[in-house]
Amino acid sequence: MFQFIVRRLFQLIPVLLGVTxxxxxxxxxxxxxxxxxxxxESAPESTVQQIEERLGLNDPIPVQYANxxxxxxxxxxxxxxxxxxPVSTELWPKFWVTFELAIYxxxxxxxxxxxxxxxxxxxQYSVADVSIMLVALFGLSMPNFWLGLMLMQWFxxxxxxxxxxxxxxxxxxxxxxxxxxTMGAAVIARMTRSSxxxxxxxxxxxxxxxxxxxxxxxxxxxxxxxxxxxVVTVVxxxxxxxxxxAVLTESVFAINGMGKLVVDRILARDFPVxxxxxxxxxxxxxxxxxxxxxxxxxxxxxxxxx
Amino acid sequence: xxxxxxLDVKDLxxxxxxxxxxxxxxxxxxxxxxKGKTIGIVGESGSGKSITALSILRLLEKPGKIVxxxxxxxxxxxxxxxxxxxxxxxxxEISMIFQxxxxxxxxxxxxxxxxxxxxxVHQGLGKEQGMEKGVELLKLVGIPSPQERIKQYPHELSGxxxxxxxxxxxxxxxxxxxxxxxxxxxxxxTIQAQILELINELQEELGMSVIMITHDMGVVAETCxxxxxxxxxxxxxxxxxxxxxxxxxxxxTVGLLNSIPRHDIDVDELEPIRGSVPSPKNMPNGxxxxxxxxxxxxxxxxxxxxxxxxxxxNLVRCWIYSERWDGDPEVKEHGPKRTT
Ligand SMILES: Nc1ncnc2c1ncn2[C@@H]1O[C@H](COP(=O)(O)OP(=O)(O)OP(=O)(O)O)[C@@H](O)[C@H]1O
Ligand code: SF4
Ligand SMILES: [Mg+2]
Numbered sequence: 001m002f003q004f005i006v007r008r009l010f011q012l013i014p015v016l017l018g019v020t021x022x023x024x025x026x027x028x029x030x031x032x033x034x035x036x037x038x039x040x041e042s043a044p045e046s047t048v049q050q051i052e053e054r055l056g057l058n059d060p061i062p063v064q065y066a067n068x069x070x071x072x073x074x075x076x077x078x079x080x081x082x083x084x085x086p087v088s089t090e091l092w093p094k095f096w097v098t099f100e101l102a103i104y105x106x107x108x109x110x111x112x113x114x115x116x117x118x119x120x121x122x123x124q125y126s127v128a129d130v131s132i133m134l135v136a137l138f139g140l141s142m143p144n145f146w147l148g149l150m151l152m153q154w155f156x157x158x159x160x161x162x163x164x165x166x167x168x169x170x171x172x173x174x175x176x177x178x179x180x181x182t183m184g185a186a187v188i189a190r191m192t193r194s195s196x197x198x199x200x201x202x203x204x205x206x207x208x209x210x211x212x213x214x215x216x217x218x219x220x221x222x223x224x225x226x227x228x229x230x231v232v233t234v235v236x237x238x239x240x241x242x243x244x245x246a247v248l249t250e251s252v253f254a255i256n257g258m259g260k261l262v263v264d265r266i267l268a269r270d271f272p273v274x275x276x277x278x279x280x281x282x283x284x285x286x287x288x289x290x291x292x293x294x295x296x297x298x299x300x301x302x303x304x305x306x
Numbered sequence: 307x308x309x310x311x312x313l314d315v316k317d318l319x320x321x322x323x324x325x326x327x328x329x330x331x332x333x334x335x336x337x338x339x340x341k342g343k344t345i346g347i348v349g350e351s352g353s354g355k356s357i358t359a360l361s362i363l364r365l366l367e368k369p370g371k372i373v374x375x376x377x378x379x380x381x382x383x384x385x386x387x388x389x390x391x392x393x394x395x396x397x398x399e400i401s402m403i404f405q406x407x408x409x410x411x412x413x414x415x416x417x418x419x420x421x422x423x424x425x426x427v428h429q430g431l432g433k434e435q436g437m438e439k440g441v442e443l444l445k446l447v448g449i450p451s452p453q454e455r456i457k458q459y460p461h462e463l464s465g466x467x468x469x470x471x472x473x474x475x476x477x478x479x480x481x482x483x484x485x486x487x488x489x490x491x492x493x494x495x496t497i498q499a500q501i502l503e504l505i506n507e508l509q510e511e512l513g514m515s516v517i518m519i520t521h522d523m524g525v526v527a528e529t530c531x532x533x534x535x536x537x538x539x540x541x542x543x544x545x546x547x548x549x550x551x552x553x554x555x556x557x558x559t560v561g562l563l564n565s566i567p568r569h570d571i572d573v574d575e576l577e578p579i580r581g582s583v584p585s586p587k588n589m590p591n592g593x594x595x596x597x598x599x600x601x602x603x604x605x606x607x608x609x610x611x612x613x614x615x616x617x618x619x620n621l622v623r624c625w626i627y628s629e630r631w632d633g634d635p636e637v638k639e640h641g642p643k644r645t646t
Binding site: 204 | 412
């Protein structure tokens with residue numbers, strides 16, 4: 001297991017290298033001269049040139065990329081071109097907000113999705129099953145910004161129970177997490193249901209019953225662990241979508257997180273902040289997938305560790 | 307029979323309810339099993355053998371249901387037992403091993419974990435005692451280096467090894483009755499012989515009663531004391547093993563015997579039974595075997611014969627042996643012939 005993790009960590013290097021090239025090219029190939037934007041509309045040409053010189057924008061592209069890579073390796077992204085604050089000072093507070101949003105939403109969707117999926121499977125075709133699957137279909141087809149706006153309409157404006165915007169207090173957390181986690185919960189519920197239904201008809205479930213185990217033990221110890229194997233993969237895939245969804249959710253609830261930061265700074269051509277932000281997101285995504293792979297192997301003993 | 311009867315199945319009926327239609331998979335099966343003996347349940351695929359076995363432990367899956375009859379185990383009717391009572395019997399007093407060794411063990415738990423589980427539920431053994439007993443059981447069923455094997459996952463074992471593990475698990479609580487549902491069908495011939503021998507030995511050692519389900523008359527000859535031949539969800543002949551081989555009465559039993567390969571005859575002379583098992587959805591009204599029976603008469607087509615005494619040894623469900631037989635008197639005189 002340990003060897004497997006180390007090997008996977010090494011495999012991350014080319015992936016992350018690819019990400020740096022992608023981020024770098026996207027920023028440098030898109031139109032709009034950052035020096036112009038920084039200097040302002042009416043600044044004289046000489047100021048613009050000065051700024052270009054200072055930021056190294058006149059260096060050949062490969063040199064600029066090499067400098068960027070050096071920043072990445074030393075984990076020092078310099079200062080923002082927009083605010084002159086160190087990139088890390090700009091990034092971390094926003095990162096934590098988004099990270100919290102993503103984590104809470106993931107936990108929410110796993111919990112809700114698993115419970116709903118298990119109930120559905122164990123009582124296939126019952127009223128509970130049919131209603132759960134109907135709600136899940138709804139959750140799946142509803143764009144999350146729209147869900148967010150509806151929640152806000154009801155719980156903030158009509159009922160006045162929850163604050164419409166912001167992040168931090170428990171009341172502020174409820175709606176964004178619900179908004180962002182619903183889609184994942186729906187996907188996980190459906191996946192859990194079909195996976196459970198598949199597992200329940202397996203021969204080893206009959207063996208478990210034939211041993212004289214309680215039905216609860218049969219379901220939770222023997223069926224669920226097998227049923228979770230495909231679900232884990234889905235959770236991993238969901239997380240990628242979740243990061244993207246977080247950007248939308250943040251803008252609906254005016255949450256000051258990574259999403260807002262990245263959008264603002266792309267417009268401002270603040271290369272260091274954007275590059276660092278995208279890179280951090282990529283690293284998180286890649287690590288989540290590593291965790292998923294590891295738990296997959298942990299659950300599924302049939303897979304050899306290589 | 308003066309021996310103690312451990313299992314007495316009376317007129318068992320089990321049906322599957324599919325789209326408002328009742329599929330009578332087991333349709334009035336009766337047999338008695340004396341303590342310490344082995345009864346074979348024989349018949350072609352689809353004759354209701356597995357469903358009979360699953361009914362005994364009430365392991366039927368929806369839409370299957372026991373719709374009638376009694377299953378008396380040590381004087382206790384299992385069809386009426388509560389969920390809790392039947393759970394305390396499963397894996398404890400009555401154990402079962404299945405047709406599919408490759409898929410009957412849970413892939414995500416080790417052999418040891420799965421054996422220990424049974425010991426824990428019924429005997430309250432903790433981890434260490436369970437492990438010790440587990441190793442002992444693996445040794446008992448002839449698994450080499452049990453100390454290592456017990457820590458392995460099912461996918462690390464061959465089919466024969468897995469079936470041994472299943473047997474070890476089934477024997478964990480010294481059951482009084484072992485139901486073996488075609489325990490060797492999925493295995494290589496050499497492994498088959500080993501597993502059967504193992505079950506035979508263990509039965510003698512532990513004094514278990516065994517229900518041996520098979521479609522192979524060869525297996526019956528090697529393992530059984532009594533035989534119930536099933537066809538179309540019904541028992542068509544019941545007798546002790548000697549009688550079945552020496553003096554079979556039912557044309558279907560004779561057909562089964564004629565289709566066993568024997569070393570002294572050429573394979574070309576084998577006579578497989580013509581046609582195939584009727585599907586429970588369109589069972590013939592009369593004798594279930596009539597469409598395939600070489601002796602069938604109008605009476606056979608129209609009316610179902612009862613399972614009745616034909617001699618002191620055989621119970622047979624066939625018109626040939628009744629007063630009303632309207633076919634060739636010659637057949638009545640000599641019975642259907644074995645050709646092998
Ligand atoms: N889940 C089910 N739904 C409907 N009918 C079923 C179901 N399971 C079994 N049956 C019916 O019960 C009949 C008997 O099945 P059973 O499994 O007892 O056969 P068997 O004698 O064990 O055959 P085999 O040698 O193939 O194991 C089958 O022919 C089938 O029509
Ligand atoms: S009752 Fe008739 S059809 Fe059925 S086995 Fe006997 S002779 Fe054949
Ligand atoms: Mg069967």
